[in-house]
Amino acid sequence: MAATRSREAWLPAGIALVVVLCFVAAFVISVVGDTPVVGMRIDDGRITVRAPVCPEGEVVSVRVAHYGWVDGHEVRTPLWKASGPLTAAGRRGELSLWQSADYRQASSGERPARLPEWLAVEVSVAGGGRGSEEAFETAEVAAAKLPAGVYLTRKGRRTAQEIDAHARGCADGGG
Secondary structure, three states: HHHHHEEEHHHHHHHHHHHHHHHHHHHHHHHHOOOOEEEEEOOOEEEEOOOOOOOEEEEEEEEEEEEEEOOOOEEEEEEEEEEEEOOOHHOOEEEEEHHHHEEHHHHEOOOOOOOOOOOEEEEEEEOOOEEEEEEEEHHHHOOOOOOOOOEEEOEEEEEHHHHOOOOOOOOOOOO
């Protein structure tokens, strides 16, 4: 009888725990699924990133870091950053990395002669929408042989228009 009461006491707690875990899992899945798609291409050594930008927004800055893992911990070593894209394409999300002349302000960091295995790119936007970030395996991007206007993303090859369709938080409710 005591064993039955003990089980009966744990049953509501067990159900509550399962419900909480389901909500946590749903939240994690929605956050990961809601991450904007960012694309990269490498042509003749020039690295270009395409980040989603809402129609009313514009890129404020871009940061590039060597991305990796050390002793089970994510590590990002800053390599280069720039702000204030000077071109209309840059403000709309098409960003040439390590091209300091394309920005109002850029760090003095030189592009590494040999790219790291992974690059992390973070793009900040203003005026609408959210920024985005992504890590890219540089050898995979360089080997992709992409047609003009197409970028490699974690979801495969995408055009600029397809990437922009993933902009989040736009005033028009898009993305």
